[in-house]
Amino acid sequence: xxxxxxxxxxxxxxxxxxxxxxxxxxxxxxxxxxxxxxxxxxxxxxxxxxxxxxxxxxxxxxxxxxxxxxxxxxxxxxxxxxxxxxxxxxxxxxxxxxxxxxxxxxxxxxxxxxxxxxxxxxxxxxxxxxxxxxxxxxxxxxxxxxxxxxxxxxxxxxxxxxxxxxxxxxxxxxxxxxxxxxxxxxxxxxxxxxxxxxxxxxxxxxxxxxxxxxxxxxxxxxxxxxxxxxxxxxxxxxxxxxxxxxxxxxxxxxxxxxxxxxxxxxxxxxxxxxxxxxxxxxxxxxxxxxxxxxxxxxxxxxxxxxxxxxxxxxxxxx
Numbered sequence: 137x138x139x140x141x142x143x144x145x146x147x148x149x150x151x152x153x154x155x156x157x158x159x160x161x162x163x164x165x166x167x168x169x170x171x172x173x174x175x176x177x178x179x180x181x182x183x184x185x186x187x188x189x190x191x192x193x194x195x196x197x198x199x200x201x202x203x204x205x206x207x208x209x210x211x212x213x214x215x216x217x218x219x220x221x222x223x224x225x226x227x228x229x230x231x232x233x234x235x236x237x238x239x240x241x242x243x244x245x246x247x248x249x250x251x252x253x254x255x256x257x258x259x260x261x262x263x264x265x266x267x268x269x270x271x272x273x274x275x276x277x278x279x280x281x282x283x284x285x286x287x288x289x290x291x292x293x294x295x296x297x298x299x300x301x302x303x304x305x306x307x308x309x310x311x312x313x314x315x316x317x318x319x320x321x322x323x324x325x326x327x328x329x330x331x332x333x334x335x336x337x338x339x340x341x342x343x344x345x346x347x348x349x350x351x352x353x354x355x356x357x358x359x360x361x362x363x364x365x366x367x368x369x370x371x372x373x374x375x376x377x378x379x380x381x382x383x384x385x386x387x388x389x390x391x392x393x394x395x396x397x398x399x400x401x402x403x404x405x406x407x408x409x410x411x412x413x414x415x416x417x418x419x420x421x422x423x424x425x426x427x428x429x430x431x432x433x434x435x436x437x438x439x440x441x442x443x444x445x446x447x448x449x450x451x452x453x454x
Contacts, residue, residue, distance in 0.1 A: 241305070296410060
């Protein structure tokens with residue numbers, strides 16, 4: 137073409153975009169008008185061609201008109217649009233994967249169990265809200281006397297984000313967490329160790345060290361026994377109580393943590409479900425507590441063995 141402006145009909149014929157669509161773009165501010173003809177008709181310049189190319193390419197990606205308008209009007213850059221759209225696609229994919237895992241979980245079970253699972257799984261189909269439900273619950277349950285970093289760490293462990301690509305078992309386990317916290321009388325997090333709370337930061341720093349060492353030992357499949365993990369665990373309690381690490385203190389501590397293991401078995405189930413939902417990425421605190429308790433028993437000569445049946449985690453070891 138040799139002229140500098142085009143009528144809407146000429147532009148439609150040259151681009152293959154219907155006149156009605158071009159008029160819609162023009163009325164919405166997507167398509168710049170160069171000039172008006174003496175009769176008041178819109179004429180379009182070369183920039184309209186570039187704009188149409190951009191619009192068509194973005195529409196080919198199913199980009200909403202509202203988002204395209206933001207780009208062409210300068211409200212956001214093309215890079216911003218791509219990032220926003222990518223995030224939206226990833227959210228939709230996560231929702232679809234979750235739906236697939238939910239349906240597979242419902243498909244692979246007997247009829248009566250299917251009805252139970254349907255009730256459980258229906259609780260968590262809105263994933264961001266489901267995550268907030270868990271997070272809010274544990275922030276209410278855990279003691280505000282915990283150091284902030286420790287509190288955040290524990291909530292992150294107890295309230296993991298929904299898995300983005302869950303297996304049917306992981307989806308069901310994540311939903312079961314919500315069923316447990318909604319159960320009347322579900323065990324509150326006990327706070328029986330006031331002395332440790334008063335010495336919070338130092339106490340929890342050593343407890344975290346003991347947890348890390350225990351996690352490493354469990355990952356290696358090591359049997360409970362005396363060693364660095366138990367020493368760190370004992371040291372934390374001895375320091376908090378201003379005691380020395382003696383056989384007598386270890387025996388006293390063993391009696392204390394064994395007695396405080398009598399948590400509701402639902403809490404132990406909760407930690408097991410967290411492990412299933414996260415693919416084992418979160419340390420099971422009941423398993424860790426049991427390992428430490430048995431290791432403590434062995435460290436004082438095995439006089440208090442038989443703790444492997446304990447059913448929950450202690451506030452002092454968690």
